Amino acid sequence: MGGVDILDKLLSSYRPRLRSKKWWFNLYSNALKLAVVAAWRLQRELHQDSSTALSHLDFRKD
Numbered sequence: 001m002g003g004v005d006i007l008d009k010l011l012s013s014y015r016p017r018l019r020s021k022k023w024w025f026n027l028y029s030n031a032l033k034l035a036v037v038a039a040w041r042l043q044r045e046l047h048q049d050s051s052t053a054l055s056h057l058d059f060r061k062d
Contacts, residue, residue, distance in 0.1 A: 010037045014060055036060065 011033050020026055040059045047053040054062065 007034075007037065010040075010056065013056060 011030075018025075018029055020029075036059075040054075040056055043059060044053050
């Protein structure tokens with residue numbers, strides 16, 4: 001369960017407070033946040049031996 005807890009923590013970091021009455025918008029928003037976290041994790045794994053790895057916030061800003 002450790003991986004799920006880490007993912008939930010990363011998804012809740014820097015979360016914009018969006019409210020919508022449409023169910024599909026919340027689903028789309030969550031899928032987009034999940035894709036950003038997955039891309040950040042992949043970037044961290046690819047650049048772990050160099051100093052070019054970005055923090056979670058810096059990755060979201062770029």
